[in-house]
Amino acid sequence: MTLWQDDHAAFERPRKRSRPRTKDRPDYSGSPDALVASIDRGRYRCLLDDGTAVTATKARILGRRGVIVGDRVKLDGDVSGAAGTLARIVEVSERRTWLRRSADDADTFERPIVANADQLMIVTALADPEPRMGMIDRILVAAYDARISPILCLTKADLASPEDLRVAYAPLDIPVVVTRPGGDLSPVRELLEQHTTVLIGHSGVGKSTLVNMLVPGTDRATGAVSDVTGKGRHTSTSAAAIALPGGGWIIDTPGVRSFGISHVRTDAFIGAFPDLEKFVADCPRGCRHDSSAPECALDEAVHSGKLGAERLLSFRRMERAFA
Numbered sequence: 001m002t003l004w005q006d007d008h009a010a011f012e013r014p015r016k017r018s019r020p021r022t023k024d025r026p027d028y029s030g031s032p033d034a035l036v037a038s039i040d041r042g043r044y045r046c047l048l049d050d051g052t053a054v055t056a057t058k059a060r061i062l063g064r065r066g067v068i069v070g071d072r073v074k075l076d077g078d079v080s081g082a083a084g085t086l087a088r089i090v091e092v093s094e095r096r097t098w099l100r101r102s103a104d105d106a107d108t109f110e111r112p113i114v115a116n117a118d119q120l121m122i123v124t125a126l127a128d129p130e131p132r133m134g135m136i137d138r139i140l141v142a143a144y145d146a147r148i149s150p151i152l153c154l155t156k157a158d159l160a161s162p163e164d165l166r167v168a169y170a171p172l173d174i175p176v177v178v179t180r181p182g183g184d185l186s187p188v189r190e191l192l193e194q195h196t197t198v199l200i201g202h203s204g205v206g207k208s209t210l211v212n213m214l215v216p217g218t219d220r221a222t223g224a225v226s227d228v229t230g231k232g233r234h235t236s237t238s239a240a241a242i243a244l245p246g247g248g249w250i251i252d253t254p255g256v257r258s259f260g261i262s263h264v265r266t267d268a269f270i271g272a273f274p275d276l277e278k279f280v281a282d283c284p285r286g287c288r289h290d291s292s293a294p295e296c297a298l299d300e301a302v303h304s305g306k307l308g309a310e311r312l313l314s315f316r317r318m319e320r321a322f323a
């Protein structure tokens with residue numbers, strides 16, 4: 001034994017022999033693309049481009065990244081769609097749009113609703129339950145913030161006139177469609193075809209009824225309005241993407257009682273109104289652009305005839321949703 005040799009070395013704990021790590025990640029570029037159509041307790045119902053419905057889980061490689069209805073994803077594993085099979089979501093494509101909300105304005109936690117919608121249809125009843133302009137304005141704020149084109153759909157026109165709401169939202173230049181039981185839905189179909197449209201509204205306003213009429217056989221659950229509270233009962237319990245017969249998708253969502261917009265910044269919101277944004281560069285620093293703001297350039301634009309007064313009033317009505 002040499003002088004430097006340790007006679008206890010043979011009794012040391014053996015070193016772990018781990019497989020060397022590699023920076024090369026699996027290539028899923030050739031994997032099939034799919035649309036996330038619905039989510040149920042950690043299982044994702046995905047539709048391949050040929051219409052095959054595949055049940056999948058989220059792969060560990062995605063980490064904490066969320067997957068929501070409307071996402072375009074890559075699938076790996078068994079994509080036959082046969083009963084009992086399970087694929088894996090291994091990639092999520094970059095989202096073109098992302099609609100979010102918070103539970104209320106005191107809650108800063110953002111709740112993603114849908115991805116990749118290019119239209120948002122706000123469904124509100126003209127009566128039973130009564131329309132709430134404050135809610136409509138908040139959903140409009142979220143739509144503009146997400147750069148999604150809004151549509152206002154007024155249901156139950158057999159119970160009340162739509163004219164007051166038509167007039168109120170005319171300055172915003174958003175499409176307004178009116179429906180009634182047994183009425184012609186052609187104007188609605190024309191707006192929805194070849195688009196991906198998310199439907200948002202109170203419980204009981206007729207969203208699921210509208211979906212069932214647009215896509216017969218869908219069988220989305222419907223419900224009535226409570227005689228006690230005057231509010232709709234929740235029927236749809238999760239978002240679902242449904243293909244339209246003429247092309248495009250509608251995404252039905254559960255009814256909402258509130259729509260928080262704490263995630264929206266006022267300065268980003270005004271960017272959705274190019275005709276207003278071009279004036280606010282002349283506003284004093286820190287201007288909130290509301291009616292109490294001193295020397296707001298929007299008021300000067302109205303006084304000079306460069307901006308319509310009704311347009312500014314409509315914008316400020318939505319701006320008050322931030323208060």
